Amino acid sequence: MIRLSVLAAGVLVLSAAGCSSVGSQEEAASGVAVRWQKAVDAGDGEAACAVLAPGTLKTVAEDQPCPQAILDKDLPRPGTVVETSVYGQWAQVKLDDDTVFLGAFPGGWRVVAAGCTPQGSRPYDCTVEGD
Numbered sequence: 001m002i003r004l005s006v007l008a009a010g011v012l013v014l015s016a017a018g019c020s021s022v023g024s025q026e027e028a029a030s031g032v033a034v035r036w037q038k039a040v041d042a043g044d045g046e047a048a049c050a051v052l053a054p055g056t057l058k059t060v061a062e063d064q065p066c067p068q069a070i071l072d073k074d075l076p077r078p079g080t081v082v083e084t085s086v087y088g089q090w091a092q093v094k095l096d097d098d099t100v101f102l103g104a105f106p107g108g109w110r111v112v113a114a115g116c117t118p119q120g121s122r123p124y125d126c127t128v129e130g131d
Helices: 004-017 022-041 045-050 054-060 066-071
Strands: 081-087 090-095 099-105 108-119 122-129
Touching: 022 045, 022 081, 022 090, 022 099, 022 108, 045 066, 054 066, 054 108, 054 122, 099 122
Parallel strands: none
Antiparallel strands: 081 090, 090 099, 099 108, 108 122
């Protein structure tokens, strides 16, 4: 299970600080989340791995190359974006059947965790996650 309680605490702190141009950041983050889901659904493991955050890529590729490993995961089909929230350098994209967490890196948003489902007051349970 991802350590999203730490991420959630960071999100709360960053949300209090506010940020500029949130609309364009939300569009960019949701675009990456949707593109990632579509790559996985199309069987394009290389494209899916190309947008993973470094720590997530390392975790996914522990036992086999990332393009193969990511396609072996039981991930939801691409869905419609329901809500996108950006908090500084972190984003959460809620889709029909998935929640994707992203981080801002040089070059744009990267998927930090995906295939995530809420667990009430506990951290999200994610199929794909990093250290």
